[in-house]
Amino acid sequence: MKRETLKGHLDLLLLAVVGAGPSHGYHIGRRLAEASGGALELPEGTLYPALHRLESKKLLESSWTTVGGRRRRVYDLTPAGKEALAKERLEWGSFAQAVESVLDTV
Amino acid sequence: MKRETLKGHLDLLLLAVVGAGPSHGYHIGRRLAEASGGALELPEGTLYPALHRLESKKLLESSWTTVGGRRRRVYDLTPAGKEALAKERLEWGSFAQAVESVLDTV
DNA sequence: TCTTGATACCTCGTATAACTAGGGGTAGGT
């Protein structure tokens, strides 16, 4: 995948994954990779700062748990996060459609 | 449109527009806006530097003409640009499909 | 004549965000 391809779309993807059920950072990465058929394998230097950004924007909230001796930070959507997810889904739809239109018609 | 949405996809769009027929910068912007149903209206501070970038990467080539007293810089695809267009079309396809998969399955 | 709007080009600086490259540590299997 080209370097900049993901830019501006990562938030949507993370919100969508968390929207399907709370989970911790590492697991979110795994679920995203799985759900995309391996196409979207985020390096940790992308994943964790993105989650922090979403939390600082109050779209996610997190709490620490410990499972099997390992600390996990579990994220869930806030109400604002649910709204943002819905909005970003729509925006993705129109963006993708616009791109397809260009690719089809020109 | 959100600020970062376009990032990494602009080259594809510009190559696609020029691939449909050589035209000058300003006109490329108009054709893109038209082909996208008004969704993609690029500011000039985005359009012109992007075209220059593509030319410096040898994906576009340009020549100056004058029509009605106005100077125009007309762009066309190079052979490398045609290849890049084909490649980026495929990459867009897999990216879009990956996103859709995530949005559908999670 | 003067102004406005569309056409047509440009550059500089800024902000954003994904990524690279490091760091830390736990648990289980060989």
Add this chain to the structure above:
DNA sequence: ACCTACCCCTAGTTATACGAGGTATCAAGA
């Protein structure tokens, strides 16, 4: 002991879209 998978983090780099500003031509209208 070592390796792999798990699990978290940050600092700095880099790419690129955009805002703001500049230049110039031409046609239409006040």
